[in-house]
Amino acid sequence: MNTQDHPASESKSCGSCEHGHDETPLPRNALVIISGALLGSGMLLQWLKLGPVQLHTACFALATLAGGLLVFPAAFKALKKARLDMNVLMTVAVTGAWLVGEGAEGAAVVFLFALSEMLESWSVGRARRAIASLLKLTPQTTLVRGADGVTKEMPVAEVVVGAEISVRSGSSVPLDGEVIAGESAVNQAPITGESVPVEKKPGDPVFAGTINGEGSLTVRVTKAASDSTLARIIKLVEEAEEQKAPTQRFVDKFAAIYTPAIFLVALLVALLPPLFMGGAWSEWTYRALVLLVIACPCALVIATPVSIVSGLTALARRGVLIKGGAYLEAVGKLRALAVDKTGTITQGRPQITSVIPIGDIAEEDVLRRAAAIDVHSEHPLAKAVVAAAQAKGITWIESSQYKSVTGRGATAIIDGHPHFIGNHKMAHELGLCSPDIEARLTEIEIKGQSLAILGHAPHEGCNGKVLGILSIGDTIRPEAANALTLLHNAGIEKVVMLSGDNQRTVDAIARLAGIDEAYGDLMPEQKIEHIRRLMTEHHYVGMIGDGVNDAPALALASVGIAMGAIGSDTAIETADMALMKDDLTRVAEAIALGRRTLRIIQFNVTFALVVKAIFLILAFTGHTSLWLAILADTGATLLVIMNALRLLGAAQTTKQ
Template sequence: MSGEHHSEESSHGGCDGCHGDSRLPQGLLVTVSGVLTGLGLAFEWFVPSQTWLATGCFLLATISGGLLVFPAAWKALRARRLDMNVLMAVAVTGAWLIGQGEEAASVVFLFALSELLESWSAGRARRAIASLLKLSPETALVTDSSGKQVERPVGELEVGTEVLVKSGSRVPVDGVIVTGNSAINQAPITGESVPVEKQPGDQVFAGTINGESSLTVKVTKLAGDSTLARIVRLVEEAEGQKAPTQRFVDRFASYYTPAVFVAALLVATIPPLLFQQSWTDWLYRSLVLLVIACPCALVIATPVSIVSGLTALARRGVLVKGGAYLEAIGKLRALAVDKTGTITQGRPQVVRIVSLQGVSEYEILAKAAAIDTHSEHPLAKAVVDEAEKRDVIFTPALDYTSRTGRGAEGRIGGHPFFVGNHRMTHELGACTEEVKARLAEVESAGLSLAVVGHMPHDGCSAQALGIIAIGDALRPETREALRLLHDAGLEKVVMLSGDNQRTASAIAQKAGIDEAIGDLLPDQKVEHVKALVIKHRYVGMIGDGVNDAPALAVASVGIAMGAIGSDTAIETADMTLMKDDLTKVAEAIVLGRRTVRIIQFNVAFALAIKAIFLVLALMGHASLWMAIVADTGATLLVILNALRLLRN
């Protein structure tokens, strides 16, 4: 089972029957089939004298579940193709011919249930793409020849057109800033955890969010060629490349089914015609052969194992969209992970405070919070949150002034103070050699910083009082999760991030990740995932943002962080962590591998039983009742083996 997922068909080849012929909802048919099967068994056990009640329930259950199988089997036969549906039809018909209505009803119900579980993922890609498109505004503000600002559809904008992007609104196009300075939240596109300061000449992307002030942006790409539009196309292409996963049993059926019919015909006719043997004797052997060949155990070997595995994972807070993906999870050899919101918590936090003039951390934080309480910038919010967490008492600064691309200043206790970046500190003349050394230390760790200092005034020179280091902290379970992933047999874990390489490397080193690659746009993430697939074949990708959606679709298994993940990432992914607990990925891999082993054993066991009794039937040593016992016994053992997956 390769990375070929997101198929519109189910892996059993039953799509036509499930979606084309049945006019009733698939879930309703499966439910009716299951309820009637249960009622039939209850009547058989508790009211054995009224056999017609049980038989009626089994017949209706078979018809209900069969509406999802028999029409597809008929289509396959008309197309001269023998698939899993034909195999199922043979199994169910054979069971009824020998009077095993309960077995026919049970098998068709289990098979229909498996189809239902795997069909839920159909159509998800379209909804994912629709949610992507909503990120970009449909119109943009442009200045007409008379100098008035008018709205124009984004699709009509030409390269070179200048558009106005107001504070707090989304950027409608890919372009270059002509005038204005602002912090742009690029998380929807690049996944960066902190807004990026932009100035004239810098590039901006459609769908990103403008922060502090208005910008004039010159269009550099048509709407259909924007980075966001490319993400949409990448998802579409990845979805379109996925073909239905053909299970071994389905492929085997194309040879097994005709071979059984030919063998039964030859057994019934050749001995009487060529060797004057008894027609009755050899017709009986032919019937035994057909009964033995009814592939009940073989048919449900995979579905029951898959249902058990999916249920066991759901209990652990892991939602997997279908059996094909569960099998692929069990075969993973490498894992690509996003940084922001996946390895880290996805929000800036104060990591440490560095005192420069013997000033206490309390006082540094109080002065910074007094100024930053006026700002909505994520770094400013992190400072204020830290002050409140430490019960620091502060009064909002007076005369607050924001310095775009630098920081802010305000008056505290009658004196002017500032909170700013390295650039502002240097421009104010407060960047001494000691300050430079401390700033370099913080920056080398991949952390953002806020320098707190005294503004120059009344003959007093500027002075830096302290440095607040701000970063996106690791999730509490990250290190343990990485250890468990390696213990589960993964050969390599690679972090793919939109953040700069220095920050990505620092985070990877702390987390214990094998390799970190930063400064990536969505299409570059896709290329790295493709390279991993070529090298390791089975590769998983964990992400939470829109920018991760194409990479999630390209991977063998796309894994989304459920609680914080964007709708697009969740819709595109094959597995969702409902509790955002990375340790669950290792659990899923271990359980997926158990599932694969049980499926392989069940299929091999079912085939071995068939082979043994087929030989006995041809030799005349197997009776009809032995065939029934062998088939029912093998089916029961396969089910019990698969149900072991439900144990905690």
């Protein structure tokens, strides 16, 4: 999320092309077809020597006019703004061709240029339509149960939050909601990209656009149609596609200088040889026109936006949201990855595995006091303590003066006495870690388990003491080891775990998962120091975290990544990259596709420049024609587009 990588909200992806296809309300496709038909007719008549020359000329003139309606108005607007763009360049070339008596070539130039514009528009549109088509997964109407128990069909857009809807077997879920009756397996692939259906029962969330299985569900609507997770995903991807990547901004700046420079060079080519070298005006004017045509940077300018849009769309269809071209490029450049432990490498569902009373206190009383403090916290470990107390039917007493201690734990008053519950470091800082306590803690930590220590906090007249130890287990994600292998295969040089948990627990988890380096007992500001160090060593660093304790580190990293963002508006809105499913392998997929996108952009830009360079040399030496120049330009544009569109299917595998 480093500011150097932040994309500015700019014009549309293809807006930088400065073509005429967005400048006119005229039917572009029809005009291109008419222009091509007239050009072909004129050439055929000329080749067969049928009809008078005037008929041939009329065909070429009408072909020029039809294609020119897509170019000339845009050129006029550019000139009014004192700007030289590709439309002006083509207009001058076409006009010049007619003035030197090459009407057929002038018509060919305007037709092929208009055709290349149409191809560019189609290519970007295809990628955008691929993500927008997800909206078709949601039905237009749904069955709503009224207060009187009668079910009636209503437009999805009119269904309000809180309404109860029926989802039949085999149908699409129309709105986000919570299951209140029925059980079924739901295919969430349109949002998460996972192929295995997820079992749903009362209390579970369901999302618009997912496909219900064999069971029938009654769902209470939690979000309006316009605010569903699917609608937000589509909106965010469309916004991301509007933002320019660094490569695109560079190409746009280059084109802004390059195009006027070409005009100047062409003018010198047309004037200097006839004036000072005795060259023929017609010959050097023609060469200048060829120079203008071949110099048109269509393929160069379209190379990046089509690649970016295709890459963003491919990942979105696999359940990975990236906030724009700048972040997709940054993902493709990542060399190191920092990960949180809980919820990233582990399942994020910690459970109390044992309660160890210290002294003459009962196990139930340890859990009761611990829950009395932790009921005020949203931390995953605190929730595990409360859940364990509830499971045992333990009711806890009220606590007061609750205070969270960042990176350590919490304190509160219970029965008039200050209590604390926290990690190893907190107990150590309070001076309560006796050799016996240390031995017990070490035994838990080397197993890779977390712990919470409950005790009386030192205060006036009391030195404090440990009342009990709660060991907390959280299983490693089954795909973690494979994901680490895929990340290294994708080019990640180092994966580092940054955790607030104790060092021994972190080391044990890191060994099991195959993580390169692990650092525990970290405060949020210490995580920032590690991110800075990694950025110094590897330049581009990603951070996967929960967005709460890790917020500063996520903000500093080149790319901040949130896992399991499905149903989480905050994660979807704030992360640079959000995974709809809790699956680390998707990070490897995104990195691999980001690298592939960069390679395709680099190839496309290089290819476009090489083609231009070759034909510019041929233009200077008089070894090419307007025909070949425009065919080369259109051909290069078409090849660049087709190469970029390959990315639409690239997310099917992580192996590039």
